[in-house]
Amino acid sequence: MVVFRSAALHSCVLLALVALFFVLPAYHVGAFSRIMVLAIYAIGYNLLFGYTGLLSLGHAMFFAAGMYGFGLSMNFGGLTVLPAFAVGVTAAGLLSVAVGFLALRTIGVAFMIVTLMFAQTFYLVILYFGEYTRGDEGFIIQQAQRSIAGIDLTTETARYFTAFILFAICFLAMARLVQSPFGKRLVAIRENEERARMLGYDVGRLKLAALVVSGLFSGVAGAAYAMLFGYVGASFAAVHYSIFPLLWVLLGGAGTTVGPLIGVIFMFYLIDVSSSFTNAYMLVAGIALVLLTLFAPQGIAGTLRKRAVSWLP
Amino acid sequence: MAAVSILETKGLTKIYGGLQANTDINFSLRRNAITALIGPNGAGKSTFVGMVSGRTKPTNGSVFFEGQDISRLPAHKRIQLGMAYTFQITSIFPGLTVEDNVALAAGRKLAHDKTAHAQKTAAVLDKIGLGDRADQVASDLSYGHQRVLEIAMGLAQDPKLFILDEPTQGLAEGEVDAFVTLMRTMAKETTILLIEHNMRVVTETADHVAVLDQGRLLASGTVDEIHANAAVQAAYLGTTANA
Ligand SMILES: Nc1ncnc2c1ncn2[C@@H]1O[C@H](COP(=O)(O)OP(=O)(O)O)[C@@H](O)[C@H]1O
Ligand SMILES: [Mg+2]
Numbered sequence: 310m311v312v313f314r315s316a317a318l319h320s321c322v323l324l325a326l327v328a329l330f331f332v333l334p335a336y337h338v339g340a341f342s343r344i345m346v347l348a349i350y351a352i353g354y355n356l357l358f359g360y361t362g363l364l365s366l367g368h369a370m371f372f373a374a375g376m377y378g379f380g381l382s383m384n385f386g387g388l389t390v391l392p393a394f395a396v397g398v399t400a401a402g403l404l405s406v407a408v409g410f411l412a413l414r415t416i417g418v419a420f421m422i423v424t425l426m427f428a429q430t431f432y433l434v435i436l437y438f439g440e441y442t443r444g445d446e447g448f449i450i451q452q453a454q455r456s457i458a459g460i461d462l463t464t465e466t467a468r469y470f471t472a473f474i475l476f477a478i479c480f481l482a483m484a485r486l487v488q489s490p491f492g493k494r495l496v497a498i499r500e501n502e503e504r505a506r507m508l509g510y511d512v513g514r515l516k517l518a519a520l521v522v523s524g525l526f527s528g529v530a531g532a533a534y535a536m537l538f539g540y541v542g543a544s545f546a547a548v549h550y551s552i553f554p555l556l557w558v559l560l561g562g563a564g565t566t567v568g569p570l571i572g573v574i575f576m577f578y579l580i581d582v583s584s585s586f587t588n589a590y591m592l593v594a595g596i597a598l599v600l601l602t603l604f605a606p607q608g609i610a611g612t613l614r615k616r617a618v619s620w621l622p
Numbered sequence: 623m624a625a626v627s628i629l630e631t632k633g634l635t636k637i638y639g640g641l642q643a644n645t646d647i648n649f650s651l652r653r654n655a656i657t658a659l660i661g662p663n664g665a666g667k668s669t670f671v672g673m674v675s676g677r678t679k680p681t682n683g684s685v686f687f688e689g690q691d692i693s694r695l696p697a698h699k700r701i702q703l704g705m706a707y708t709f710q711i712t713s714i715f716p717g718l719t720v721e722d723n724v725a726l727a728a729g730r731k732l733a734h735d736k737t738a739h740a741q742k743t744a745a746v747l748d749k750i751g752l753g754d755r756a757d758q759v760a761s762d763l764s765y766g767h768q769r770v771l772e773i774a775m776g777l778a779q780d781p782k783l784f785i786l787d788e789p790t791q792g793l794a795e796g797e798v799d800a801f802v803t804l805m806r807t808m809a810k811e812t813t814i815l816l817i818e819h820n821m822r823v824v825t826e827t828a829d830h831v832a833v834l835d836q837g838r839l840l841a842s843g844t845v846d847e848i849h850a851n852a853a854v855q856a857a858y859l860g861t862t863a864n865a
Pocket of ligand 1: 641666669
């Protein structure tokens, strides 16, 4: 029953995203292409934060690893889109293994600080190799290069549906993963790590696996961003890009399958709308965030789950 | 043929700063029996089972489980060998349902087989009397039911050795009776090491008793032998019901 409802909900979300393409004006279609890519990032973050209970402040490095892995291998390695995409995701995966081995020795605040430090280091490395990365300024991936099997990814339609397909794969894969025994064990760690260990679970290995999967999804998002929007820049490795996924997931609902998408949409339009009538849009956004944190601490989907739809996956 | 003892410790010692919580404990635990570990508060009982299960790192000494030296194994590996452990301070997954709590305990061995996993979970819930609360969130349970849930999580693992640290603490009389019955049925298939304050539970369940005092193993034997032991008599049994 729950499985059926989840599948129905997830199908509805995906159908709605397809429908939006046909009903939304061009500006919002573009916005939603971006939203779906960033939602992949949020989905990855949610596995570690929402399900496993580990708060990372350094996920921008995984996003950026995907982005730079993609961009640099195209511009300097002469790769085409698909192999470059694989390079980006692999880079994020390897980085998360390395970071995991070191950072997972710590817990709580120390883990936050260590991940933050790794990400800052990564950011500085990008700046240091400015000759190749062009630092803060970043670099463009030529429109002509951004195509798969002759399909030009730079048209609004191709971009939207490439983002959609990637989102759908990540969204469904993650929904499945968190319902699997592996996902339940991660939740067990979040709920009571010592109990999980004393049930015979290898908590260290499970956490590492969660971090690597989370890093891979972030890398997919980073590579997809570079592929679809044609820009690679160090600002995506900066600290605010580590804070964003935390905010998205908190707002949308940590530990829910739809929360990350909701959070990204909410925050995107919060800033979009408020910036259209005031310069102090960050203030408006900030106040909205504070209110939501006060009155719906479990985020939008989390609060729905608590108040009305207890089966929400 | 399986050896008579399932667990042995040699020279097990734990020093906290200047405090000798456990001193040179040589202990042997009989298979398929219930052994009660008693002793006053602070005697070192929790420390001892902590070192056996791998939660606490000993200062010195070794632990053998079914003849294998497990002194260097991390806790989760020892659990995988067939130990189960319930904490003195109730330790469950508070935000999950009762059913999910038990399913996680059963799932380490059975998660690959959905049917067997569901059956095992249901059977344990039924056996322990939590079947009708399966969908309740664990943190909403009464204290007594939370303790029972933790015992259920031990059962669900089908352990060879089940270590329970003061499981009846804070339970109502009726719940204690149910616990005694449960221990007796369990003792047929598994070995139980029970830290227990309630002497009625000890006399009604235990085949063997070990007494710990100030970090030292003072005596061990059958319930009658312990009753007859002058040192123990003088120190605890005669003086307080809260042995
Ligand atoms: N983590 C610890 N750090 C310092 N002292 C401890 C620690 N754990 C237990 N102790 C001390 O070790 C002694 C034995 O404690 P414990 O094993 O909990 O006794 P029991 O379970 O028999 O009541 C006590 O004096 C206690 O204060
Ligand atoms: Mg104790």
